[in-house]
Amino acid sequence: MVSLEQKASEWSGVDPKDAVAIDEINLFEKLGLQTFINLSTNFYNRVYNDEEEWFRSIFSNSNKEEAIRNQYEFFVQRMGGPNLYSQRKGHTALIGRHRTFPVTHKAAERWLHHMQQALDSAADIDEDSKTKMINFFRHTAFFLVAGVELKNQNKGTGCKNCSHHH
C-alpha cells in the first residue's frame, strides 16, 4: 500500500529528509515572531488578490485576518516556537481541516506559487531558511492533496477497514 508520505514525496518531488530540514535549526528563534506574521500577511494578501478567481474563491468563506493568524500560529508552532495554534484551536489535524476545500494538484501549485512569491519578497528571511521552508511547504501541500483525496474517497462508502465488522 502506498502511504500518504510516499505520495507526498512523489508528487512534490521533495525528498522526505529535505521536507523535515526545518527541524535542523530552530527557525522561530532564528527569525522571530514578526517575521512569521509578515510572511503569512504577505501570502494571504496575494491569495485574496489572486487574479485567478478559481483559487481566490477557495478562501471566500474565510476571514483574511483569521486565516493569517491561523497560518502564522501554525508555522510558529511547527518551526520551534510556542504552541500558539494548539493552545487556541487544539489538534492541528491539517488533513481534516482542509477536507472541505478542493485541495487538488493545481490548487497546491497555486498555493505554492503565492508562498514562493511571499518568500521571495521577504527581506527578513535568509536564503537557507527560505529553502528549508519551501521544501516543507511543498511536501506538506502534496501531503494534503493525497490526504484529502483519501478522506473523500472513504466518504460515503465508510471506512473500508471497518466494513467487515457489524
Ligand code: HEM
Ligand atoms: C495545497 C493547497 C492548499 C489549499 C487550497 C489550502 C486552503 C486552505 C483554506 C481555504 C483554509 C481556510 C483559511 C482559514 O480560515 O484559516 C486553510 C487553512 C489552513 N491551512 Fe491551508 N491550504 C493549502 C495548503 C496548506 C499548506 C501547505 C499548509 C501548511 C504548510 C496549510 C496550512 C493551513 C493551516 C494551518 C490552516 C488553518 C486551519 C484552521 O485553523 O482551520 N495549508 N487552507
